[in-house]
Amino acid sequence: MKMDLAIRNGFLFDGTGNPAVKADMGIADGRIVRIGRIDGTEAGRTLDASGLAVCPGFVDMHNHGDNGILAFPSADSHIMQGVTTSVTGNCGESMAPLDDGTIELARRYVAPFVPPCEAVDWSWRTSGEYMRAVAAVGTAQNLAFLVGQGTIRIAAKGFASSRASAAEMAHMKALLREALADGCFGLSSGLIYPPGSFTGTEELLELAGELAPAGALYATHLRNEGNYLAESMEEALELGRRWNIPVQLSHHKALGRPNWGKVRHTLRMMEEARAEGIDVCCDAYPYTAASTTVTSLLPPFALEGGVEETLQRLREPEARRRMAEEIRRKGCQWENWIADAGLENIVLSECSLRPEVEGKTLREIVGTHAAGADPLDGLFDFLAEVRCLAKMVIFAIDEEDMKAVLAHPLSCIASDAWVSAPSAGGRPHPRGYGTFPRFLRRYVLDGKLMTLQEGIRKITSMPAFRLGLQDRGLLREGFRADVTLFDPYRICDHATFTDPHRFPEGIPWVIVNGAVVVEEGRLTGRLPGMILRRA
Ligand SMILES: [Zn+2]
Structure with a gap:
């Protein structure tokens, strides 16, 4: 049988936590069909993975x-x-x-x-x-x-x-x-x-x-x-x-x-x-840093009934007084981000109605109100103005x-x-x-919190098995061909809090169900993903 794709000369991390082995891998009809030696004529397409780690595609657990x-x-x-x-x-x-x-x-x-x-x-x-x-x-x-x-x-x-x-x-x-x-x-x-x-x-x-x-x-x-x-x-x-x-x-x-x-x-x-x-x-x-929606800044009572009612409360003096009191109360049981992190450690990340505040801290945003005024008043005004349609990043x-x-x-x-x-x-x-x-x-590679094979296990077989997936998360013959190739010397992230829309480096090939979705570091635009269903 002619295989669709052969990945040759890579270091295979099978996802179990075992160390890498040097081996080739063949893919046909969306599945891994061979792990071992494959010569250059046995597949429709051959990919040279010299120097690259070949591992199961990563599984994002949440x-x-x-x-x-x-x-x-x-x-x-x-x-x-x-x-x-x-x-x-x-x-x-x-x-x-x-x-x-x-x-x-x-x-x-x-x-x-x-x-x-x-x-x-x-x-x-x-x-x-x-x-x-x-x-x-x-x-x-x-x-x-x-x-x-x-x-x-x-x-x-x-x-x-x-x-x-x-x-x-x-x-x-x-x-x-x-x-x-x-x-x-x-x-x-x-x-x-x-x-x-x-x-x-x-x-x-x-x-x-x-x-x-x-x-x-x-x-x-x-x-x-x-x-x-x-x-x-x-x-x-x-x-x-x-x-x-x-x-x-x-x-x-x-x-x-x-x-x-x-x-x-x-x-x-x-x-x-x-x-x-x-x-x-x-x-x-x-x-x-964590990230969530700005409505989470408010105590639970303020959110009853849905967003329209919250917006109403943000304009009522009595409700505002009670919100401020609950935000300032020590040891409250609800998740009080302002008490946990402080206005200076909360950054507006997405705000379509006032994009100019993106990247600013809440302290900076409400600080533009009159000196001596309660910053929480400034916050409530701001949330009402943007209709609570904003997300934030919290350093905590x-x-x-x-x-x-x-x-x-x-x-x-x-x-x-x-x-x-x-x-x-x-x-x-x-x-x-x-x-x-x-x-x-x-x-993993620099910080050495664990071996590379253990780090790969945490992002492949461990979450796949947690879901009960029977044919993903490992490089095994018969398994679905979800495969990620990376260069251990080059792999790194480039996205930052000020410049987040930046792709990482050192992940030249990504394969989903046997189809190439990243080719030499570029998206191919193919859509081979599947809706998985619990067995
Ligand atoms: Zn969550």
């Missing part, structure tokens, strides 16, 4: 690619990093399910993250219908979807902060079962974001019971990653304990200087939970903590990014373009 994939099907920012599979629908926020009665609330819930684009016509309702909408446009990367608890709750009861009634609970469970049947890999939660923040532990526990028969994943952005990090983690572990389901702690970190060092304790908690029998892992990005993570998480055997690597392309504009967090090359360059 991102928000589902929001932008219809606008950026070639997934430039992910593909150029060597990411061939993305786990999307994270932090409680997915593009489906939608309900006719609450669709406007759901649209506004995800609006800050969805780039304007004709293909986004909101005609889908179920996860399965959204998957088909994405497949119809095409995608360069493989996508594995989670369904968001927040999105499900909006479909069942809008933005109400009340406890779910028995009927609403039954509705939410049915929506989760339907999403799992459509092929979603599990449930995500974002418990700092309404309506996740309105959801009590008992409601979460009950809903997560629907994951148990399938053994599907529960991935969570914890209720608090600062003052109450350990308590929030205990809540997540309880779901694993109760239902015997895998628990994935998303973008694990300790936010805010007073909380730095806490990850040593939480990593130990993970080890103890595993010893107890709970299947828990975490993921992390290799940056000391200790690098030593981050390294401890990256180095831990229970962590894999994730970008937590939205899919992007240089044409998108704004100043998004550079993790969207840099996570994987930065991890390999700065923390």
Whole structure:
């Protein structure tokens, strides 16, 4: 049989954590068909990989690619990093399910993250219908979807902060079962974001019971990653304990200087939970700054009812007084970014209504108000003016903590990014373009937190197995041909906070399902990605 593509003379890292071997690899019909010796005449096309590491395509365990994939099907920012599979629908926020009665609330819930684009016509309702909408446009990367608890709750009861009634609970469970049947890999939660923040532990526990028969994943952005990090983690572990389901702690970190060092304790908690029998892992990005929407600056009560009501409160003196009081209260239980990081460490990254503030700190933005005025008043005015449609980058993570998480055997690597392309504009967090090359360059090859083969395992087989993928994440005969080639001497990230839309270097070839999507460092524009469905 003539093979489609032969990759010769490379150093093969199979993804298991084993050291490299010098071998050739042959691909036919989208699969790896031979690993060994291949001569130059056996394939339609031969690629010389001398000096290059040949490894399984990278798997991004946590991102928000589902929001932008219809606008950026070639997934430039992910593909150029060597990411061939993305786990999307994270932090409680997915593009489906939608309900006719609450669709406007759901649209506004995800609006800050969805780039304007004709293909986004909101005609889908179920996860399965959204998957088909994405497949119809095409995608360069493989996508594995989670369904968001927040999105499900909006479909069942809008933005109400009340406890779910028995009927609403039954509705939410049915929506989760339907999403799992459509092929979603599990449930995500974002418990700092309404309506996740309105959801009590008992409601979460009950809903997560629907994951148990399938053994599907529960991935969570914890209720608090600062003052109450350990308590929030205990809540997540309880779901694993109760239902015997895998628990994935998303973008694990300790936010805010007073909380730095806490990850040593939480990593130990993970080890103890595993010893107890709970299947828990975490993921992390290799940056000391987080990123999210500006509405997260406000206390939960301010977000009840959805964005229109929030905008109303931003204009009411009594609500403003209460917001300021809650932001200033010491030791609050909600994720208080201003208390954790300070206005000077929060940078506006994307703001379509006032693009001139992109790259400025909140301190700089509200500092333009009258001297002696309360900076929070300036902040509330600003948020009202931009209609809460902005994203921010928050510098609040200790690098030593981050390294401890990256180095831990229970962590894999994730970008937590939205899919992007240089044409998108704004100043998004550079993790969207840099996570994987930065991890390999700065923390594996130079920083030596682990061996190269272990670093590659964390971005290939570990997340693939976490998802239960049977034929991705390793270089094995019979496996799907998702392959990334990189030059260990040259690989590095170039995206920065001031200049984020920059592709990395040293990743000359990326192959998805046997098709070349990056050729000699350039995007080919091909869309061979598949919608993956839980087995
Ligand atoms: Zn999150």
